[in-house]
Amino acid sequence: MVYRLDEQIGYILRLANQRHGLIFNKHSELGLTPTQFAALVRIGEMGACSQNLLGRRTAMDVATIKGVVTRLKAKGFIQLSPDPGDKRRTVVSLSVQGQGVIDQLHAFGEKVTEETLSPLSETERKVFLDMLKRLT
Amino acid sequence: MVYRLDEQIGYILRLANQRHGLIFNKHSELGLTPTQFAALVRIGEMGACSQNLLGRRTAMDVATIKGVVTRLKAKGFIQLSPDPGDKRRTVVSLSVQGQGVIDQLHAFGEKVTEETLSPLSETERKVFLDMLKRLT
DNA sequence: GGTTAATCGTTTGTACACTAATAAACAACC
DNA sequence: GGTTGTTTATTAGTGTACAAACGATTAACC
Numbered sequence: 001m002v003y004r005l006d007e008q009i010g011y012i013l014r015l016a017n018q019r020h021g022l023i024f025n026k027h028s029e030l031g032l033t034p035t036q037f038a039a040l041v042r043i044g045e046m047g048a049c050s051q052n053l054l055g056r057r058t059a060m061d062v063a064t065i066k067g068v069v070t071r072l073k074a075k076g077f078i079q080l081s082p083d084p085g086d087k088r089r090t091v092v093s094l095s096v097q098g099q100g101v102i103d104q105l106h107a108f109g110e111k112v113t114e115e116t117l118s119p120l121s122e123t124e125r126k127v128f129l130d131m132l133k134r135l136t
Numbered sequence: 137m138v139y140r141l142d143e144q145i146g147y148i149l150r151l152a153n154q155r156h157g158l159i160f161n162k163h164s165e166l167g168l169t170p171t172q173f174a175a176l177v178r179i180g181e182m183g184a185c186s187q188n189l190l191g192r193r194t195a196m197d198v199a200t201i202k203g204v205v206t207r208l209k210a211k212g213f214i215q216l217s218p219d220p221g222d223k224r225r226t227v228v229s230l231s232v233q234g235q236g237v238i239d240q241l242h243a244f245g246e247k248v249t250e251e252t253l254s255p256l257s258e259t260e261r262k263v264f265l266d267m268l269k270r271l272t
Numbered sequence: 273g274g275t276t277a278a279t280c281g282t283t284t285g286t287a288c289a290c291t292a293a294t295a296a297a298c299a300a301c302c
Numbered sequence: 303g304g305t306t307g308t309t310t311a312t313t314a315g316t317g318t319a320c321a322a323a324c325g326a327t328t329a330a331c332c
Contacts, residue, residue, distance in 0.1 A: 005178055005181065005194075009249050011174055015195055015272035016272050017149050018195060018272075018289085021289085035317080038150075041139070051280080052281070058141075062281070063282085063320075064318060066283090067319095086279095086327080087280095088281065089327095112146060116145050116146065117271070119270040124267055131256060131260055132148050132149070132268075135252065136155055157319085157320085172287090186311095187311070188311070196289080197288095197289060199289075199291085200288060203289095222309095223310095224297045224310040225310065226310085226311075
């Protein structure tokens with residue numbers, strides 16, 4: 001059997017990711033990247049937590065989450081404070097501005113998801129997401 | 137309906153991509169990245185071509201393919217030469233070493249694909265790849 | 273109480289990925 | 303044959319993503 005790049009899961013995953021990124025940026029109003037968006041939504045879900053924990057809950061490396069937190073802080077969506085009970089930790093929480101955009105983020109996220117999955121029917125989406133999750 | 141990050145296609149795609157990357161690196165012997173691998177396999181499929189065309193055929197930006205070509209050249213897998221008919225172009229082609237590893241790359245790629253898709257049955261893989269392609 | 277181990281955050285280095293700008297070369301066309 | 307527009311390659315800047323190493327702190331446990 002011939003090896004064809006266009007049939008390989010890794011290559012196609014990269015393409016799908018690229019398309020999703022384009023759709024995301026097209027609709028993005030707040031100037032967030034997909035990664036920053038994920039971190040921000042996660043803080044909204046979890047509430048305040050340490051930087052490292054936030055990284056684990058968003059599947060980001062310590063070096064990666066560091067940069068993401070720095071940029072979210074610079075954009076005013078989060079605030080940082082020392083943990084009173086553990087001097088190693090930095091507590092990350094939503095700023096007032098951050099709290100104010102959570103609903104907007106959810107609406108935005110739904111639009112992106114909808115357009116990304118638009119080539120699939122409702123039934124197919126369920127099946128697809130189910131299988132994709134098993135590949136994580 | 138509540139918005140949950142863990143149910144969003146963009147987030148799950150990122151996770152699936154991460155897992156694939158880990159599997160890829162685990163098996164990688166030649167020290168190639170997924171992107172370098174794709175470019176090298178593509179040159180093997182297409183034969184010699186310009187740097188920009190290679191980028192388009194591997195879904196890489198001009199700036200991205202530039203770096204990938206530089207690194208593949210540094211590793212000795214490809215060679216660069218000026219296009220006699222078009223002074224703008226740089227022709228990219230496999231070096232002798234590059235030709236020598238193509239079969240190995242294919243075997244390696246099949247192993248990575250197999251392990252990445254291992255959570256799915258044979259029937260599911262077909263359905264899944266079919267749907268994933270529609271999202272590119 | 274003191275050693276050992278684990279965790280937290282930071283930094284460095286390499287490698288994609290995209291945008292935008294630039295310059296050189298080529299093609300189309302009147 | 304000169305203008306117009308496209309293609310090719312390069313560069314600079316921003317933002318993930320991972321590995322590896324580091325110091326500071328905390329936890330475990332004898």
